[in-house]
Amino acid sequence: MKGNSSYTPKKFAVIGAGPVGCVLAAFLTRGGYEVTLCDVVPTLLVPALDPGIIVEGADSLQAKVAKVTTTLDDIVSDPPDVIFVTVKATALPLIASALEGFVADGRYVVSWQNGIDTELELAKHLGTKAVMRAVVNYGCVPLSPAHVRVAFHHRPHFLQELDPESREAAVGICEALSGTGLETQHTDRIVDKVWRKSVMNSCMNAICAVTGKTMVQIILDPILLNLVDSLIKEGVAVARANEFTLGSDFYPYCINYLKNAGNHKPSMLQDIEAGRRTEVDYINGKIVEYGAQAGMPTPYNTMIHGLVKALECRPFDEAKAA
Numbered sequence: 001m002k003g004n005s006s007y008t009p010k011k012f013a014v015i016g017a018g019p020v021g022c023v024l025a026a027f028l029t030r031g032g033y034e035v036t037l038c039d040v041v042p043t044l045l046v047p048a049l050d051p052g053i054i055v056e057g058a059d060s061l062q063a064k065v066a067k068v069t070t071t072l073d074d075i076v077s078d079p080p081d082v083i084f085v086t087v088k089a090t091a092l093p094l095i096a097s098a099l100e101g102f103v104a105d106g107r108y109v110v111s112w113q114n115g116i117d118t119e120l121e122l123a124k125h126l127g128t129k130a131v132m133r134a135v136v137n138y139g140c141v142p143l144s145p146a147h148v149r150v151a152f153h154h155r156p157h158f159l160q161e162l163d164p165e166s167r168e169a170a171v172g173i174c175e176a177l178s179g180t181g182l183e184t185q186h187t188d189r190i191v192d193k194v195w196r197k198s199v200m201n202s203c204m205n206a207i208c209a210v211t212g213k214t215m216v217q218i219i220l221d222p223i224l225l226n227l228v229d230s231l232i233k234e235g236v237a238v239a240r241a242n243e244f245t246l247g248s249d250f251y252p253y254c255i256n257y258l259k260n261a262g263n264h265k266p267s268m269l270q271d272i273e274a275g276r277r278t279e280v281d282y283i284n285g286k287i288v289e290y291g292a293q294a295g296m297p298t299p300y301n302t303m304i305h306g307l308v309k310a311l312e313c314r315p316f317d318e319a320k321a322a
């Protein structure tokens, strides 16, 4: 799609071949861009080359990426215009430091992730001019390597630069994404959008992770619905105390999002089931931190953060006990 921005990226890298990275890489490839997909797990990459990434469900496409690699050094030595980071937030410090050699005029790194302040983790190593933040509005699960089911896709996604000097480039990246079918709106209020998504994640991801239930199941359970209500209200209060604006539609938006997601397992539950670390520190943990900065107690987030952390330790506790 021809846009209005003078920045017209042609070559992309996607770091993380989980479901979110695969969906993004498939759309970009189908859109005619050269895409390198990178993951530390080689078996996730092989089918992305042939037969290609397969996306089914709310979206349906199949696309063979141009290249795959297991090392970030390959991306730094053959640099794309734009790198999308689609790993869990916990992997950011390592990735950010490995990408330091990538930074140059006209090259950008986008946090295409969940979590509060992920862009700041990248900017610590890469500087603000190179870093952009996106809010991702699709939900997906891996079926097998490079094969993903999209449970829902609530377009548009949102994206903003951290440094005003990079605005034109951010608009160009939004135009490129939108042209592939991943409609992405440039915004001047990305932090508000991040908080909207994160407060929603603070209830749906954490409650599903602790209970093992799907999104619609927590809405249909009156006790858990009460907990959803308390977490949303606590998150909204912390956001307000820090002068982030969630909007007057926020509460019904959250409830409808959960209701319409059906029997989808959010990424935090997928992590617990796979015995992996979760992003709870970047979601509920950040709400607790921002609450403390504003002098506000956050009992619901503190409690559920602790419960998810305890569940994360379970595989290690079990191994120790064996």
Ligand SMILES: NC(=O)C1=CN([C@@H]2O[C@H](COP(=O)(O)OP(=O)(O)OC[C@H]3O[C@@H](n4cnc5c(N)ncnc54)[C@H](OP(=O)(O)O)[C@@H]3O)[C@@H](O)[C@H]2O)C=CC1
Binding pocket: 015, 016, 017, 018, 019, 020, 021, 038, 039, 040, 041, 044, 072, 086, 087, 088, 089, 091, 094, 095, 112, 113, 114, 115, 136, 137, 138, 139, 140, 141, 266, 267, 279
């Ligand atoms: N799943 C969903 O529906 C949604 C997820 N999101 C967000 O998108 C982001 C990605 O999610 P998702 O796709 O589910 O994540 P996954 O954890 O499934 O996928 C990320 C992949 O990146 C790999 N990885 C980790 N570190 C590196 C590294 N240094 N270099 C290369 N690859 C690496 C991981 O390997 P390993 O597992 O071995 O660490 C994993 O294969 C998260 O922030 C998530 O919250 C946002 C919207 C919806």
Ligand SMILES: CC(C)(CO)C(=O)C(=O)O
Binding pocket: 114, 138, 139, 140, 201, 204, 205, 264, 265, 266, 267, 268
């Ligand atoms: C919106 C939702 C629940 C989609 O899967 C998500 O952001 C996640 O899984 O982390």
